[in-house]
Amino acid sequence: MNARGLGSQLKDSIPVTELSASGPFEQHDLLRKGLLCVKNELLPSHPLELSEKNFQLNQDKMNFSTLRNIQGLFAPLKLQMGDPWAVQQVQRLPFLPSSNLSLDILRGNDETIGFEDTPNDPSQSELMGEPHLMVEYKLGLL
Amino acid sequence: MLSPKASGTDTPGPLFPVGAEGRQGVLGDLGCQAPAARRGRGWDVVGGCDAAPEPQPGPLHSVSRNASLERVLPGFRIPRAHKTGTTIAGLVFRDGVILGADTRATNDSVVMDKNCEKIHFIAPKIYCCGAGVAADAEMTTRMAASNMELHSLSTGREPRVTTVTRLLRQTLFRYRGHVGASLLVGGVDFSGPQLYSVHPHGSYSRLPFTALGSGQDAALAVLEDRFQPNMTLEAAQELLVEAITAGILGDLGSGGSVDACVITGTGAKLLRTLSSPTKPTERPSQYYFAPGTTAVQSQTVKPLTLELLEETVQAMEVE
Numbered sequence: 001m002n003a004r005g006l007g008s009q010l011k012d013s014i015p016v017t018e019l020s021a022s023g024p025f026e027q028h029d030l031l032r033k034g035l036l037c038v039k040n041e042l043l044p045s046h047p048l049e050l051s052e053k054n055f056q057l058n059q060d061k062m063n064f065s066t067l068r069n070i071q072g073l074f075a076p077l078k079l080q081m082g083d084p085w086a087v088q089q090v091q092r093l094p095f096l097p098s099s100n101l102s103l104d105i106l107r108g109n110d111e112t113i114g115f116e117d118t119p120n121d122p123s124q125s126e127l128m129g130e131p132h133l134m135v136e137y138k139l140g141l142l
Numbered sequence: 143m144l145s146p147k148a149s150g151t152d153t154p155g156p157l158f159p160v161g162a163e164g165r166q167g168v169l170g171d172l173g174c175q176a177p178a179a180r181r182g183r184g185w186d187v188v189g190g191c192d193a194a195p196e197p198q199p200g201p202l203h204s205v206s207r208n209a210s211l212e213r214v215l216p217g218f219r220i221p222r223a224h225k226t227g228t229t230i231a232g233l234v235f236r237d238g239v240i241l242g243a244d245t246r247a248t249n250d251s252v253v254m255d256k257n258c259e260k261i262h263f264i265a266p267k268i269y270c271c272g273a274g275v276a277a278d279a280e281m282t283t284r285m286a287a288s289n290m291e292l293h294s295l296s297t298g299r300e301p302r303v304t305t306v307t308r309l310l311r312q313t314l315f316r317y318r319g320h321v322g323a324s325l326l327v328g329g330v331d332f333s334g335p336q337l338y339s340v341h342p343h344g345s346y347s348r349l350p351f352t353a354l355g356s357g358q359d360a361a362l363a364v365l366e367d368r369f370q371p372n373m374t375l376e377a378a379q380e381l382l383v384e385a386i387t388a389g390i391l392g393d394l395g396s397g398g399s400v401d402a403c404v405i406t407g408t409g410a411k412l413l414r415t416l417s418s419p420t421k422p423t424e425r426p427s428q429y430y431f432a433p434g435t436t437a438v439q440s441q442t443v444k445p446l447t448l449e450l451l452e453e454t455v456q457a458m459e460v461e
Binding site: 115 | 205206207209210285288289292293296316317318320
């Protein structure tokens with residue numbers, strides 16, 4: 001790939017790994033993330049990685065902007081700050097698994113099936129967040 | 143069909159492939175396949191991670207792993223997704239649409255499947271022929287069929303061919319051509335019989351007759367010559383079989399027999415193996431070789447030296 005285009009391909013959020021005193025691989029989850037490689041964190045590994053990561057966001061932006069042009073300012077505001085916002089106020093505690101049923105229905109995901117539905121089912125995720133830290137972060141006590 | 147080239151060794155070889163014969167060594171045994179747009183399928187080959195609640199590496203992390211494996215191991219090439227040779231064609235006749243396809247699936251220059259199905263079901267009166275990467279076409283059409291079923295249950299109406307086409311081309315455009323599926327969508331709905339061709343990057347066109355795949359030139363030549371609007375079913379079927387046969391005989395990537403699907407206002411009929419332009423070859427004798435037929439020229443045994451670094455003994459408590 002040519003070096004000139006690299007700047008435009010940088011990922012928008014780069015995770016910062018803390019160097020631990022015990023060893024170079026201490027903080028790094030070798031099994032899940034593979035070998036340490038700085039290039040993987042800065043540049044996308046596939047031409048579609050960035051567009052796929054932000055796909056839902058970009059689709060929503062496009063749809064809401066079209067809706068604003070057709071139906072006026074209040075239509076997208078109502079759809080973003082009305083029911084979805086209300087539903088997100090009554091969620092479970094952050095570390096508990098949630099089916100997100102209301103949010104799925106409001107977004108229309110209950111009537112479509114896609115690649116994201118089969119693998120990586122969040123209800124069968126083997127990872128769990130640290131409960132105390134997550135609740136403290138949510139309440140702003142951290 | 144996609145399958146990694148079978149590594150012909152039965153005995154476990156060295157861990158890292160040495161030399162040209164070990165091309166598929168490690169990854170071939172594990173059955174890993176190239177990541178470029180695989181699965182959902184063809185999938186195999188639709189590997190896009192999507193808006194999940196938390197960012198997961200998804201299948202795209204294997205792209206960098208494969209690239210570094212290619213760099214590190216000499217003479218090693220990751221298995222790539224191969225396009226299959228195909229001839230698919232369709233035409234609109236008086237009462238509906240007729241779709242046709244050959245039945246050969248290839249992997250480079252080897253025939254992987256002599257009788258595979260390339261006409262996929264999407265809705266009771268909408269069928270789709272798939273060319274290009276076999277797994278891509280298969281998984282894309284399956285996803286489209288599931289979504290059309292959900293959509294028609296939700297709207298309470300029969301699915302339309304334009305809806306299927308729009309769904310397919312929006313999916314294909316989203317993956318910018320990495321999903322290598324060329325599809326012919328044909329069906330009958332309330333606005334009559336329609337035939338659309340959808341290309342891997344997401345473009346489409348509505349046509350009275352068309353052909354796709356590596357044998358499209360041969361099939362299109364026949365169709366261009368003899369197509370008439372408003373043909374009867376018999377004439378249309380005969381023309382379609384001739385078009386696919388031209389593809390089978392003239393294109394190396396197409397072969398097998400001709401499959402067809404006739405869709406009218408009352409329903410669809412899938413005609414499997416409608417015609418076989420070529421007879422299957424008769425094997426003249428048995429190909430069983432007694433052990434010892436091939437003389438062993440030389441034999442080298444290399445013991446794998448392991449040295450014991452550390453030994454810990456943990457006593458187990460037995461009650």
